[in-house]
Amino acid sequence: MLRTLALAAAASTALASAALAQDVTLRLAHFAADTHPAQAAAQQFADRVAARTDGAIAVEIYPANELGSPPEQLEQTVLGAVEMSLPTQGALDKYEKAFGTVMTPFAFSSYEQAHQVLDGPFTDWAAPKLEEQGLVMLANWEYGFRNITNSKKPIESPADVEGLKLRTPPELQIVAAMEGLGATTTQIAFPELPNALNQGVVDGQENPIGVIYHFKLNDFQEHLALTRHVYNSMVHVINKDVFDGLTPDQQAILREESKAAGDMMRQAVIAQEEEEIAALEQAGMKVTRPDLAPFAAKMGPARERVAEYSGAENMATFLGFLD
Template sequence: MSVLATVLSVTTLHSVQAATELRLAHFAAEDHPAQIAALQFKKNVEARTNGEVVVELYPANELGSPPEQLEQTVLGVVDMNLPTQGALDKYVKAFATVMTPFAFKSYDEAHQVLDGPFMDWVAPQLEEKGLVMLSNWEYGFRNVTNSVRPINSPEDMAGLKLRTPPEVQIVASLEALGAQTTQIAFPELPGALTAGVVDGQENPISVIYHNKLYELQHNLALTHHVYNSMVHVINKDKWDSLSADEQKIVREESVSAGNLMRKLVQDEEASDLAKIKAAGVEVTEPDLAQFKAKMGPAYERVKAYAGEENMKTFMSFLGK
């Protein structure tokens, strides 16, 4: 090998070794707004750092279930993750308050609270657990689908057997309405719906659409019973290894990607609903005040889980 070739080889090797890799894992489908936002994050971080920081994406539970991904991020096996508050509350109970049934009236209210006083409150607590909170992304208001009957009132929920994730807030809200709940891993949900193991399930519109759950259910009720979002977190040791300039870029692009996801989710909901209706699904918009009026038992369960002081603090952010 010539001297010039040797120099070029060493220079290339040094360049490759100098790049910092950030591995970002999440659970959303590859055509979901979360992955589109993650792709923007990757592109912009790499461009702004001149390739000195490289982002590798692992969507659709490629590196394990959501709880496993988050645990790997805490341990530093994965660098970054996009868990929901329901996953983070296993580490910091204050996160459990966000999913209080019917806490938020709108996306704007949720964003103002989560980006403002809530983040100021929980970010230092999360850092003690080995995670740095970069920004809030989106997921959405959750809604119920089923194959039994249209839902127009709380009474229509009685007796329905619904799949939920394990979050107590979601379970409590549906059981307060008279539904029966069972926990089934998300990858197994389509099979469970097809086999009639459960009558229905609940998720944000984007999940119902992008995972084609509407093809397995005849009824969709816009219940908006719980709001939650993805939260962009990074392992603290990895964060501390970045330069101040790199940290600034990563945080700014995280916020930008979160804003993109918020816009995509909200913009797509109307078109997703139109496509769901066109597929023959009956979509109902029940009076949510009637549903909220049934939440007494659910609020007690959430308060017991999240902690009374945490609930007081959270409710103060809502002016309650």
């Protein structure tokens, strides 16, 4: 009798979970332009999830900060007002400091190294920590190595950065890296950046190549230096309560299709970078490819600031993944 009741209760729970997961609409907010590979990856994710769930899960995509600035998008995801978003580690570290270690200046020497670390030991370590903050990490996507642009002069050495007034996002790692090179930094919301560059409020900014290209920042900036000073990626996250309300099969589909979309975006970003640099040069931008060793050599104080911010124990764990 007890076994029968237990089986009936389990069946009832399963049916309730399945009913809860039917006809779900998940909003996915991100900050990339609608021409950026992130949008193509998001669309692939939406299409495949809809197909594999027979339409039970619909994904609505809101690109280019339609639902607010990047920090606002992530906050809405934590609160459940927007189900999914694509923050970088620099946004996630406001909720879990372990993510702050990823953007340590010059931590990674290549995309291959970054992907190997982030997909393997880093995710195994950090993803459970993030769930404690109400977010489930579905997969790492891409964003890229960050580079400096400015309207004043070519950058061939760290000395050329000294005195420049650069816009950075409100992320300590990037601020520390630019200040370590002698720049003055100011934080301006990305939607306001083109106007700030156009009006000369700042001399320059730093971002991955895809951002510089797709948002046409070369309209306001003459010089691009391939400094590759910080790597970060978009991380596909979903509100934990929303995720827990899906069936196990649906959860597996979200994870699998997020990884597939992230892999596609990685390939697209990497493949397009040299083409985008060439297009920027053809449009009149002057591109320098400085020796990065002198830049990295000046990052001691910046790395110390990142370690203090992220936590010494977290930093030690992360650096262990790089060995």
